[in-house]
Amino acid sequence: MGPKVLYFEDAQEDDEAPTLVTPQITRTHIVRYAGASGDFNPIHTDEICAIRAGNDRVFAMGMMTAGFLSHMITDWLGNGTLRKYGIRFVARVWPGDTITCKGRIVEKYTDGKRKFIKGDVHAENQNAQKVITGSILAELPSRNE
């Protein structure tokens, strides 16, 4: 895979990102992200603890899904282009869920020599229920430079 670059001239409002679909989420994914991030909140990895806290099983940490969504974004826009990434966790992700990550350009504009796009991004589960809603600001290179 070569370096992905999206040039400002090739980005149009309403363009959609290539959809990214995660593998089916397992407890191993959750444990792996816990180790990688240092989030050892037992509500995500200790089934007994999660059940005692009133849940019917463990659930994923929001930032794991936010990471999958960020992967969709960098595949779409290229590395080093993000300037802002804001997300809201609206529903939880559970083992067995499959998450689809989507994005769309809502605005493109120039500020001096710098060229930007704003986009809406979201992650939804296999029932088309949104689990994360969010927005991005990215600075894209120009073909003319």
Next chain:
Amino acid sequence: MNVLDLIGKEIPPFEIPVERGKIREFAQAIDDDNPIYYDPVYARSTRFGGILAPPTFTTTKLFWHREGSTADLPGLDYRYVVHGEEEFEYLKPIVAGDVLTCEGKITHAYEKEGKRGGKMIFVVFDYAFYNQRGEKVLLSRSTMIQTGGVIET
């Protein structure tokens, strides 16, 4: 606990060495096989000059600090605290070999009535990350929510 007392609480600054192994582990955990996160020869050939940290990599700050995390806040119960929102502002790339300094502060704390009754407590943490050259590289804001009881969403 008066939640307003949390406002202004500072998290003592701590260092985050950005390491190639940790980036590899983190990229695998978000299922991203982009060689910029794994292949040092390829990464050095890019404009970043080295293995790049993925956009949400500073979440690994949890790995480096214990004091001042949500679990330590008096009056908050980790069993009923959910992550509400997160925002990142990217100023400069972060690459393996960088040593970041993270400064954090609770900037907002407030209560709200939950939809189903019960009281929700919101705590907002603002973080700033500086690299070894003293450059500000990233800002992030985390909104944590203590729900009135068992998490329902």
